Amino acid sequence: MMAEKATSAREGGKARAKAYLSIAVVVALALLAWWFDPAWLYEWLKVLHVVAVISWMVGLFYLPRLFVYHADAEAGGEPAATFVVMEQRLVKVIMAPAMMVSWAVGLWLAWSGFGFQGTWLWIKIAGVIGLTVFHVFLSRSARRFAAGENTMTARQWRMANEVPTVLMIVVIIMVIIKPFS
Known part of the structure; x- marks a missing residue:
């Protein structure tokens, strides 16, 4: 059945x-x-940055959850086709723009507010790089799902869903506590 x-x-x-x-x-x-x-x-700009980060994180949390259900859906069936549309729109309409705004505004804030000084800031940036790598992994996985080439189980996607949580905790600690000021 072809999706309309x-x-x-x-x-x-x-x-x-x-x-x-x-x-x-x-x-x-x-x-x-x-x-x-x-x-x-x-x-x-801090407000814009927080809004963009929240939007991006929502996608990083939700897309692996969609993959959990998609991995259990019958290949070629109507639910699988619906998941493909949902996943592609989530990546293209929400996640990618939110990530770009997060990076652009975040780098500007790091430069203008801190002059890229502080170990805490570099650890935060490392955490954001980790989130970006995970984002790229999810985007490629969405393309693999669309092509019918997923290789991970629903259980593996549930475990992958924890990656952004751990990285987010590191980033938040660096921003609020600044343990290495």
């Missing part, structure tokens, strides 16, 4: 154009804010 497309090519083109326009506006506003460097910019 949720949107037409025309609707997809409109959505793509809106997304590109939104990105252009955000980049232009970011450049203006960077150029003028108002006093309020740093605090608002």
Whole structure:
């Protein structure tokens, strides 16, 4: 059974154009804010960073959970096709943009707020690199699921779901406690 497309090519083109326009506006506003460097910019960028990180972490927690159910679904069946759509949209629409914003704003905050100084900051960055590696692993796994080439069991996906939790705990400790200041 072939899965029906949720949107037409025309609707997809409109959505793509809106997304590109939104990105252009955000980049232009970011450049203006960077150029003028108002006093309020740093605090608002921290807000943006936290929102982006939360969005990214939601995806890092949810995608392996989808994989748990997808691994148990009958290959080629309707549930498996639905999981493929859900997984691809989660990666492309939520996780990838949230990761990019987290990195871009986080690096700016590390530079402007701390001058990349502090062992705690470098441990935090190492944790974020770990999250990024896990993100890439999940993205590739979503493509493998879409191609019908998953090699992991539902139990293995449940265990993989713990990876972002451990890395998140390390990052939060470094940000709040700063044990190596």
